[in-house]
Amino acid sequence: MIAVIYLTIFFSIFVIGTLYGILNREKYEAEVGFYLFLIIYFASEMIYFFLFNLSTENYFSEEISIVLWSLSIFSRVFSIGLFTSSTILELHKNSKLKLLPLIFFIFIEGIIFSLLLFPNSFIVVKDNFNYNYAFLNIPLFISIFSFNGFAITFLLISQIKGYNNFNDKKLGQFYYIFISLLIISIFFYSFYIASQDFIFKNLHLITYIINSFFALFVLIRKPDFFLVFTNKVYDFIIFHKSGILLYSYNFETDEEVDEMFLKGSILIGISHILANFSNVENQLSLIKMSERGVVFNFDNELGYALLLIVKHKNFILEKKVNLFMKKFSEIYKDKILSLNGLIDVSIFKNTGKLIKEIFRQYMVNK
Numbered sequence: 001m002i003a004v005i006y007l008t009i010f011f012s013i014f015v016i017g018t019l020y021g022i023l024n025r026e027k028y029e030a031e032v033g034f035y036l037f038l039i040i041y042f043a044s045e046m047i048y049f050f051l052f053n054l055s056t057e058n059y060f061s062e063e064i065s066i067v068l069w070s071l072s073i074f075s076r077v078f079s080i081g082l083f084t085s086s087t088i089l090e091l092h093k094n095s096k097l098k099l100l101p102l103i104f105f106i107f108i109e110g111i112i113f114s115l116l117l118f119p120n121s122f123i124v125v126k127d128n129f130n131y132n133y134a135f136l137n138i139p140l141f142i143s144i145f146s147f148n149g150f151a152i153t154f155l156l157i158s159q160i161k162g163y164n165n166f167n168d169k170k171l172g173q174f175y176y177i178f179i180s181l182l183i184i185s186i187f188f189y190s191f192y193i194a195s196q197d198f199i200f201k202n203l204h205l206i207t208y209i210i211n212s213f214f215a216l217f218v219l220i221r222k223p224d225f226f227l228v229f230t231n232k233v234y235d236f237i238i239f240h241k242s243g244i245l246l247y248s249y250n251f252e253t254d255e256e257v258d259e260m261f262l263k264g265s266i267l268i269g270i271s272h273i274l275a276n277f278s279n280v281e282n283q284l285s286l287i288k289m290s291e292r293g294v295v296f297n298f299d300n301e302l303g304y305a306l307l308l309i310v311k312h313k314n315f316i317l318e319k320k321v322n323l324f325m326k327k328f329s330e331i332y333k334d335k336i337l338s339l340n341g342l343i344d345v346s347i348f349k350n351t352g353k354l355i356k357e358i359f360r361q362y363m364v365n366k
Contacts, residue, residue: 003053006205010049013212014042017219037086044079048072049208056131056201062124065131070116073144073193077112080151080186081105087179088154091162093312101154108147115140125196132196141194148190152183174218181211232311233362234292236355238328238348240339241303247351251362256352297321302329302336324358 051072055065085102092098115121121137135141159179166172188204191197235257236249248257293313298305306328308321328351329336335347356363 003057017216044075048075084151084154088158091165112143148186235309237307239305247348295321
């Protein structure tokens with residue numbers, strides 16, 4: 001049967017992707033919340049694909065198949081809503097309206113789930129080895145069709161308007177392809193549930209499988225997507241407690257920066273911090289930057305501070321800053337402790353190599 005072929009291919013993709021991710025886990029860095037999202041999303045997608053295939057061929061009785069069909073609809077609606085909402089939240093973090101699509105999808109999903117609980121929502125029509133489902137519950141059909149239409153619209157608008165927010169444009173292009181395949185799959189799915197046409201069913205499943213292959217390809221080729229989906233690093237600054245700039249690097253221009261080119265708000269804030277180095281943690285609020293995050297750390301023993309200006313502050317960047325400072329202190333400890341009077345900052349000229357080693361994913365030229 002055709003369903004066995006589709007399920008075998010999909011299961012193979014899932015197993016390969018899972019094994020590759022486990023065996024190469026050192027390549028992937030992400031916050032716990034992002035991992036949790038991926039687990040929930042892929043689990044719901046896998047549940048949908050299995051239930052859809054099992055319910056549209058006569059493996060079970062009509063009564064059981066209707067239950068599987070209903071569950072496949074809800075899992076599909078849930079996964080599409082989750083993915084679309086998460087995409088909007090990630091691509092439009094600074095938008096005041098970013099939560100509206102999430103609230104909207106939750107509302108419609110609640111309606112669909114409630115309508116699915118109604119008895120006799122479908123009538124089963126057996127066609128050789130296949131089960132077809134005619135909607136008797138018209139509000140349910142309208143809700144599902146409308147949901148799919150809104151999801152396609154939101155995905156298109158979000159991707160087009162949010163493309164510039166991708167730190168890695170190559171990743172943005174990959175995401176365009178993924179979104180396009182997903183939209184095509186949703187189109188064919190919508191046409192299938194409306195017509196129960198065998199051709200639309202297979203077109204939907206084929207595009208679904210192709211998109212799964214593409215997701216595996218991105219997983220292998222672009223492990224950075226876990227880390228730098230839309231985040232961005234702007235400036236990297238190391239100051240000595242005496243107020244001397246030890247090293248500065250601009251990620252956008254991919255070059256070292258002199259103190260005279262640093263923004264005034266940064267310098268003013270750092271001056272306040274360095275003036276109160278013993279209480280430095282409480283001074284960070286003095287650096288005010290519009291639509292920017294600040295990752296800050298300091299070493300009281302060696303007397304220097306590190307400042308990272310980023311698009312979004314998160315745990316991963318804080319972890320990388322800690323790693324950088326650990327290695328930087330090991331390399332330059334003696335030199336920093338011997339600093340006095342006129343400081344020769346040329347001794348830190350190789351810092352760029354360490355930055356590129358630890359922050360490689362955020363570099364313009366990787």
